[in-house]
Amino acid sequence: MPQPTPDIDRIFHALGDPTRRALLEQLSDGPKSVSKLAEPLAISLAAVVQHLQVLEECGLVRTEKSGRVRTCRIEPTGLDAAAGWISARRSRWEQRLDTLGEMLQEVAEDEDSSSL
Amino acid sequence: MPQPTPDIDRIFHALGDPTRRALLEQLSDGPKSVSKLAEPLAISLAAVVQHLQVLEECGLVRTEKSGRVRTCRIEPTGLDAAAGWISARRSRWEQRLDTLGEMLQEVAEDEDSSSL
Numbered sequence: 001m002p003q004p005t006p007d008i009d010r011i012f013h014a015l016g017d018p019t020r021r022a023l024l025e026q027l028s029d030g031p032k033s034v035s036k037l038a039e040p041l042a043i044s045l046a047a048v049v050q051h052l053q054v055l056e057e058c059g060l061v062r063t064e065k066s067g068r069v070r071t072c073r074i075e076p077t078g079l080d081a082a083a084g085w086i087s088a089r090r091s092r093w094e095q096r097l098d099t100l101g102e103m104l105q106e107v108a109e110d111e112d113s114s115s116l
Numbered sequence: 117m118p119q120p121t122p123d124i125d126r127i128f129h130a131l132g133d134p135t136r137r138a139l140l141e142q143l144s145d146g147p148k149s150v151s152k153l154a155e156p157l158a159i160s161l162a163a164v165v166q167h168l169q170v171l172e173e174c175g176l177v178r179t180e181k182s183g184r185v186r187t188c189r190i191e192p193t194g195l196d197a198a199a200g201w202i203s204a205r206r207s208r209w210e211q212r213l214d215t216l217g218e219m220l221q222e223v224a225e226d227e228d229s230s231s232l
Contacts, residue, residue: 013132016125021201028208033182074209083202087193092144093190 010058011082019043020051024060024074031073034063126174127198135159136167140176140190147189150179 014020040047052072055061056080060078064071069086130136135157142153154164168188171177178195180187 009132009134009138011132012128015198016127016129016132018125021124024205028205028212029174030212074205076206076209079202079206082131083199083206085131086199086202088197089140089144089190090192090195093192096144096146 007058008081008085010054011060012080014054014058014060015082017051017054019047020055023048023051023055023072024050024079027074029070031071034070034072039074122214123174124197124201127168127191127194130170130174130176131198133158133167133170135204136171139164139188143177143188144209147187150186150188153188155218 015024022041023037026032026040034049034052035045037052038045041048052061052063056063056072058078059075059081062073062075064073117206131140138157139153142156143149150165150168153168154161157164168177168179172179172188173225174194175191175197178187178189
């Protein structure tokens, strides 16, 4: 059975929603208040708050309350965990292709030398 | 409203499941048959087939049937799309930090020169 990796599960699940990605998109330009984040979105403020909660719980976003304003910012460690998982799979797959390429090269060279 | 980007939605959704990630993990070592992929997993073959279908539909895996054996392999374009989305957000966020750093540097230099 695969080892449970709840954080990565929740991070990818969170990234699977277009509104949540739109929020991260906005936050990649810098920290913003919840109401500022809600402005361009055609959904209720309550729905935005819920999406932000999902993003915060899985470590993709950090929020801070000062007086009546809650400011949100990207938490890079969350994005890094997701990117890290993908790039590890990608590089193992590429390494395998390299090994295959080298094996084919060796076979070709053996054939060349035996045909001399 | 965020633009609909169904592929990225489905890719991240697919990656949000530990069994599907375990399948990709296995496939990053090279192509494998469905029954070989099912071996280390404590779930039914039917469940494995369903997970593979999700992975294939969103472009993370390619499968090919030869006789009675279906061989599965990683489709790198799917992983690249997900990695690309993350790294674009990450680099925009970093660029903003750089700009902030430069602005602080300029302010510090202005203060230094005005205090001379």
